[in-house]
Amino acid sequence: MTADVVGAAPSALIDTTSLPPEVTVPPPGPRSRGIAARLSRVDNPSFDERRADRADRSGEDHTPIAYARARGSNVFCADGNRYVDLVMGFGACIFGHAPAWLCEEVARVQAELPLALGDVYASEAKAVCEEKLAALFPEPGARVILGLSGADAVTAALKSAVLATGKSGVVAFHGGYHGLSYAPLAACGLAPGFRAPFEAQLGSHVRFADYPDAAALHPGVELHRALEQADALAADCDAGAIIVEPIQGRGGCIVPPKGFLRGLREICDRHGALLVADEIWTGMGRSGALLASVAETTPDLVCVGKGLGAGFPISACFGRESAMAGWGAHGGSAIHTATHFGSPPACAAASLVIDVLCNHRAWERSVTVGDAFKAALQRTGLTVTGQGLMLGVRMNDAGHALAVCRRLLARGYIALTGGLRGDVVTLTPALNAPEPLLFMAAEAVTEEAAR
Numbered sequence: 001m002t003a004d005v006v007g008a009a010p011s012a013l014i015d016t017t018s019l020p021p022e023v024t025v026p027p028p029g030p031r032s033r034g035i036a037a038r039l040s041r042v043d044n045p046s047f048d049e050r051r052a053d054r055a056d057r058s059g060e061d062h063t064p065i066a067y068a069r070a071r072g073s074n075v076f077c078a079d080g081n082r083y084v085d086l087v088m089g090f091g092a093c094i095f096g097h098a099p100a101w102l103c104e105e106v107a108r109v110q111a112e113l114p115l116a117l118g119d120v121y122a123s124e125a126k127a128v129c130e131e132k133l134a135a136l137f138p139e140p141g142a143r144v145i146l147g148l149s150g151a152d153a154v155t156a157a158l159k160s161a162v163l164a165t166g167k168s169g170v171v172a173f174h175g176g177y178h179g180l181s182y183a184p185l186a187a188c189g190l191a192p193g194f195r196a197p198f199e200a201q202l203g204s205h206v207r208f209a210d211y212p213d214a215a216a217l218h219p220g221v222e223l224h225r226a227l228e229q230a231d232a233l234a235a236d237c238d239a240g241a242i243i244v245e246p247i248q249g250r251g252g253c254i255v256p257p258k259g260f261l262r263g264l265r266e267i268c269d270r271h272g273a274l275l276v277a278d279e280i281w282t283g284m285g286r287s288g289a290l291l292a293s294v295a296e297t298t299p300d301l302v303c304v305g306k307g308l309g310a311g312f313p314i315s316a317c318f319g320r321e322s323a324m325a326g327w328g329a330h331g332g333s334a335i336h337t338a339t340h341f342g343s344p345p346a347c348a349a350a351s352l353v354i355d356v357l358c359n360h361r362a363w364e365r366s367v368t369v370g371d372a373f374k375a376a377l378q379r380t381g382l383t384v385t386g387q388g389l390m391l392g393v394r395m396n397d398a399g400h401a402l403a404v405c406r407r408l409l410a411r412g413y414i415a416l417t418g419g420l421r422g423d424v425v426t427l428t429p430a431l432n433a434p435e436p437l438l439f440m441a442a443e444a445v446t447e448e449a450a451r
Contacts, residue, residue, distance in 0.1 A: 002352065005101040010360045015096050015432045018073035020440060021412020022082040028065045029079025035066040058402035065409070070097035073433045075414060084437050086415045091249070091281050091390065091428035092306040095356070102310055102352060109348040118342045119334070129347035132354045133318045137302065138294050143324035146342045147315040150280035150305030151179025156317035157301045158183045158241060159336055161274045163326025164300075167240030168203075171233045171273075173211040173226075175251030175420050178243060178278050178303075187243055190250055190420065207233035211248060214257040215385055223256070227263040231270070239273040246292035249281035252394075252419035253386030253426060258296065265297040274300040274323050280315070281390060284308055284353070285363035285431055288370060288388030310353045314346035362431050363388070369435055373427075376442035382449055391427045393445060398422035400449075407448045413441050425449075 005013070028036065040048055051062040066078040073096050075083045085097070095102065109125060116123040126146070134142040145156040162168055170187055178184035180194060186202040188194050189211075195202060209229040210221045230242060242264050248254040261277075268275040277293035284290065284307030293299050300323040305315030327336070340346075356362070366388035374391055377384045383394040395401040401417040404425055408415050418426040425445065429438060 002101050002105050006352070006355050006359050010362075010365075013095070013356065013360050013362065013432050014365075015072045015430065015434055018071075018084070018096070018434055018437060019082060020437060021084050023410065023412045025079040025081055027077065027079070027081060027409055028061075028063045029077070029081070031078035032066040033063055035078060036063050054402050057399040058406060059399070060403050060406035062402075062406065072096040072099075073430055073437055081412065083409075083412050083414050084441060086413055086427045086429050086441055088428055088430050089311060090306065090416075091286060092309070093311045094284055094286060094307040094353075094362075094431045095310050096430040096432060097311065099310070101356075102312075102349060105352050106312060106345045106349050110345045113344045115340070115343055118339070119337050122342055123344040123347070125344040125347040125351070126342040129314075129342075129351045130316075130318075132351050133304075133316050136291060136354070137318055137320075138298050139320060141321040142318050143321050144316055144318040145324075145336065146347070147305075147317070148313045148338070148340055148346075149179065149181075150278075150303065150315050151181040151184045152338075152341075153280065153303035153305050153315040153317040154178045154187070154243070154276075154278060155181060155183040156336060157243070157274075157276045157303050158187070160301060160317065160319075160323055160326065161241035161276065163330060164274060164323050165240035165272055167238050167273070168205045169234070169237030169239040169241075169273075170206045171230050171237065171239050171242040172206055172208055173244060173248075174208050175211050175248050175254060176243070176245055176278075177248075177250040178245075178280075205237060207237045207239075209233055211251070211254060212256045212260055214255045215383075223260055223263070226256075226260065227267065230264060231267045234267055234271045234273060239271055241274045241276050242268055243276040243278055245278045246282045246296075247287050247387055247390065249390060250418045250426075252424040253390050253392030255385065255387050261293055261296040261299075265299075268300070276301045276303065278303045280305040281428075285357055285366050286388055286390050286428065287363075288367040289363050290357065308353060309346060309349045312346055312349040314343075314350045316350075366431050369433070369438065372435065373429075373438045373442060376439050377445060380446045380450065382446060385424070389427075389429055389431055389433075392418060392424040393427065393449065394419070395423050395425060395449060401425050404445070404448045404451075407451070408444055411444050411448070413444055415445070
């Protein structure tokens with residue numbers, strides 16, 4: 001079946017089985033509430049505090065539903081409701097939940113070899129995966145470091161920059177999100193509150209510039225100003241890296257003006273820094289390109305995750321051989337490794353995802369369907385940002401956005417909020433989602449936004 005999917009016509013990949021929402025028990029139902037109560041007794045207490053805060057700001061109950069199973073664009077909760085998922089595992093499930101062809105391949109490899117010895121005695125699956133990733137880079141000779149999460153990939157990139165340049169300074173951007181483990185957290189510009197409790201352990205090597213907005217939703221943040229700031233900050237912190245999302249994801253699906261990445265490339269060349277493209281959200285077809293950054297310039301390093309495994313945990317940092325050469329002078333990957341990096345099942349998943357993406361040019365559907373979805377959302381005057389199938393719908397404020405998401409849940413649609421001020425409803429459906437379901441979702445979003 002796997003070979004059939006890889007070689008099939010592009011239309012074979014489109015989901016034709018997912019159904020509209022069916023909510024028979026007002027969410028969250030009693031079983032979901034029971035699971036939430038059990039978690040409340042043992043889970044990280046910050047989650048309950050966050051829900052209480054969201055309830056206070058939105059005037060809506062934020063007790064969560066509990067997922068029971070999922071397939072395609074549908075999620076079924078513990079109470080039997082069927083939802084249309086517009087989040088897809090924070091954008092990771094690019095082909096929907098549990099595509100049979102991918103699950104079968106991962107199960108086959110899992111049964112044969114669930115774990116190798118990573119950087120000591122690896123598997124052929126790792127070799128194949130890294131070869132395919134290296135081939136995505138626009139220059140020959142690319143090198144690859146595997147991880148489990150997007151934050152792992154960013155950590156590998158920032159470590160690589162220090163080894164390559166000898167400089168620890170980093171320029172990042174307000175609104176940027178790169179993960180919450182320590183190296184990415186230091187460069188997190190989405191919310192100062194994420195960094196504040198750990199500031200003493202993060203150092204002071206990161207400087208933040210404004211991120212330019214092609215839609216001009218943030219007045220004054222223009223291309224030339226953002227580049228001037230980045231240039232000055234790179235000099236101020238003796239930058240070894242500039243890290244940037246080609247389109248900001250959690251920051252509100254903000255598309256920068258053309259020339260931004262090219263301008264950052266020039267700044268990096270001038271200061272002897274590496275340009276790191278965080279493509280964890282934008283990459284693997286979601287933004288309408290296999291890799292959004294290479295359409296404008298060639299970064300030194302690219303970070304991918306989420307869609308790379310299409311629901312299975314794997315990430316990668318890959319790029320120029322010169323940007324990775326420093327590892328060879330410091331004990332190689334022995335100073336950056338982990339037990340499950342390069343696990344055969346995860347590598348098999350990524351290899352197959354790359355094959356299917358490239359064979360079907362799935363990113364092209366992200367453009368056509370994404371444009372139609374965006375137009376449907378804009379018909380009633382809503383402000384919609386983003387590109388491809390990563391879209392942000394701007395609401396009046398954070399409370400309004402939270403309320404809209406909860407009312408959407410009651411109608412059978414799963415969505416999340418984002419943006420610097422939390423005032424954006426973010427939508428990242430599957431790349432192969434049925435168009436009728438997306439148009440139904442657009443109608444629901446516009447109706448709830450107007451309330």
